[in-house]
Amino acid sequence: MSPTRESLLAAIAALSLLTVASSASAAAESRGEPLSVTASPRHLVYLDLLGKGGVWGVGFERLLGDAVAAGAAFSFTLASSQTVLSASPYLGVYPFAQGRHRWFLHAGPQAVHTRIRSAAPEWPGTSSTRFGAQLSTGYERRGRLVFRAYGMLVAGDGGLAPWTGVSLGWSIR
Amino acid sequence: MKPLFAATLSALLASACSLPLGPPGAWVDWTEIDGPLRPEVSPPPTESTPSTRLRIATFNVHYGNDVEGLIRVLKQNPRLATADVLLLQEIRSFPEESESRARRVATALGMGCAYAPARPHKTGTHGLAVLSRLPFESVEIMELPRATIAMGTERRIAMAVELRVGGEPLRIVNVHLDTRLNIGDRVGQLRPAIIDAPPRVIVGGDFNTNPFVWTANTIPDARTLAVADSDQARALDVYMGSLDFENPTASLGATVPLPLLTVHLDSIYTRGIAQLGDSGVERSVGISDHWPVWLDVTVDSLQSTVDGLCDARGVPRRSDSESPARRQAEESLSAHPDS
Numbered sequence: 219m220s221p222t223r224e225s226l227l228a229a230i231a232a233l234s235l236l237t238v239a240s241s242a243s244a245a246a247e248s249r250g251e252p253l254s255v256t257a258s259p260r261h262l263v264y265l266d267l268l269g270k271g272g273v274w275g276v277g278f279e280r281l282l283g284d285a286v287a288a289g290a291a292f293s294f295t296l297a298s299s300q301t302v303l304s305a306s307p308y309l310g311v312y313p314f315a316q317g318r319h320r321w322f323l324h325a326g327p328q329a330v331h332t333r334i335r336s337a338a339p340e341w342p343g344t345s346s347t348r349f350g351a352q353l354s355t356g357y358e359r360r361g362r363l364v365f366r367a368y369g370m371l372v373a374g375d376g377g378l379a380p381w382t383g384v385s386l387g388w389s390i391r
Numbered sequence: 392m393k394p395l396f397a398a399t400l401s402a403l404l405a406s407a408c409s410l411p412l413g414p415p416g417a418w419v420d421w422t423e424i425d426g427p428l429r430p431e432v433s434p435p436p437t438e439s440t441p442s443t444r445l446r447i448a449t450f451n452v453h454y455g456n457d458v459e460g461l462i463r464v465l466k467q468n469p470r471l472a473t474a475d476v477l478l479l480q481e482i483r484s485f486p487e488e489s490e491s492r493a494r495r496v497a498t499a500l501g502m503g504c505a506y507a508p509a510r511p512h513k514t515g516t517h518g519l520a521v522l523s524r525l526p527f528e529s530v531e532i533m534e535l536p537r538a539t540i541a542m543g544t545e546r547r548i549a550m551a552v553e554l555r556v557g558g559e560p561l562r563i564v565n566v567h568l569d570t571r572l573n574i575g576d577r578v579g580q581l582r583p584a585i586i587d588a589p590p591r592v593i594v595g596g597d598f599n600t601n602p603f604v605w606t607a608n609t610i611p612d613a614r615t616l617a618v619a620d621s622d623q624a625r626a627l628d629v630y631m632g633s634l635d636f637e638n639p640t641a642s643l644g645a646t647v648p649l650p651l652l653t654v655h656l657d658s659i660y661t662r663g664i665a666q667l668g669d670s671g672v673e674r675s676v677g678i679s680d681h682w683p684v685w686l687d688v689t690v691d692s693l694q695s696t697v698d699g700l701c702d703a704r705g706v707p708r709r710s711d712s713e714s715p716a717r718r719q720a721e722e723s724l725s726a727h728p729d730s
Contacts, residue, residue, distance in 0.1 A: 272614050273606040297606050299575025302619060330619040332604065334626060336575050338582050341633045343575060344626065350618035374618035376602075381614045 259391035269383020270306040285312040301333040324354045350374025415583035416534030428508045432530050435503035439524040443557035443690045449478040449595040451681035455492040462499040464676050477522040480567040480597045485515035493520035505530045507550040519565050521552045528553040536580050538569045540608045549584035556690045566596040571608045574626040591663035599656050600624035624655040636660040640684050643672045647681050659686045
């Protein structure tokens with residue numbers, strides 16, 4: 219269960235990037251540069267295809283400021299003979315924005331619970347819960363409908379894995 | 392938004408569907424199989440001196456299209472050239488070629504050959520083979536439970552040969568399982584081929600124990616590589632352990648040349664056998680999309696097999712329930728008291 223050196227390094231890198239990006243956006247704000255697109259609505263619910271939840275997920279996000287957000291994505295996949303449950307809370311920043319188009323950076327921990335079902339009477343299957351970290355970055359188009367396309371890096375006991383995702387969401391006041 | 396919602400819901404429901412595995416077949420002696428999938432069996436040209444020491448190798452040869460190249464690498468590799476038993480997967484046979492590819496390899500290596508087609512392919516067949524320096528006492532084929540997989544439903548088989556090693560029978564099972572299975576289904580596909588195996592048995596082949604969780608047996612959740620415990624090779628070792636099998640090849644690392652990933656698809660499991668200790672993956676053999684895996688074994692007597700499944704006080708090692716292997720060993724011993 220203990221995180222590997224790679225996952226720790228990835229988590230540190232993700233948090234460092236988040237801090238740098240957050241500082242950059244705060245500096246831009248202090249200079250009076252336009253960063254955010256929409257002052258409201260401030261909530262977002264979305265569906266993920268691939269992405270933080272694995273193959274699919276649902277997420278919720280709240281803008282904490284013009285360029286900072288917090289959210290979480292969840293997924294429950296009942297694959298054949300296997301169940302995968304994941305939770306991915308994250309902090310997000312928007313270092314670049316132009317009109318409805320924005321670039322985002324999300325980072326946070328990830329918990330994944332897997333349960334293997336076995337039909338063999340001599341083996342009941344097994345289950346485990348593992349923790350890791352994820353860093354994702356990509357493009358967002360935000361209006362009433364929100365579209366995202368992004369790449370991500372997941373780190374955990376098993377090392378690093380590249381991944382990708384597409385999100386479609388709805389802004390809510 | 393209604394069509395989008397419906398499409399999303401359909402995808403989620405599809406991912407939730409469990410995989411239907413067909414019923415397994417029974418072990419069938421090769422002589423009872425007729426038609427285009429009839430196996431071919433030829434004895435070794437010269438019988439090896441009976442010994443209790445064997446080198447077993449398994450190799451997915453990726454169709455064996457370059458038969459001469461395959462023969463060359465097998466002959467040039469000192470580990471493989473001295474193998475007593477070679478388990479081959481994904482080897483093909485075509486009537487327009489002079490003889491089956493498995494037999495050509497076997498002849499070149501001075502081994503006997505049992506080739507079992509799993510399914511027709513173009514004008515020929517695609518299947519498994521066991522090459523052996525010892526004569527075959529029997530050759531049996533079993534159709535494994537068929538997994539209904541989008542763009543990938545295929546007939547899969549296991550083949551079992553019986554050799555006489557040190558005066559006693561040794562069963563060797565060769566399997567090639569589906570790729571896009573989750574571990575529970577993989578166990579379900581393998582189980583019929585091993586559940587009734589005798590106490591002394593070797594099971595080898597391409598188990599396709601990839602490190603992914605598959606959604607709808609189509610989409611690999613690559614994210615689980617890093618975070619989730621999705622290593623099917625390790626999980627299959629645990630399952631085989633419940634049947635008293637060991638996997639002396641478990642720690643050998645990757646058996647396929649993939650960048651960035653360490654994927655252990657090919658293994659050799661043993662039960663009722665004392666391992667000599669030498670095993671390896673021949674990563675210099677680059678003729679296939681797999682590397683050959685080999686293992687040296689010594690074969691115990693049946694009495695040793697029973698004893699090996701008990702502790703020093705004679706108590707079965709498994710305390711949770713009766714060991715299937717021990718029960719079978721005792722039954723076999725009482726049926727053949729001379730062993």
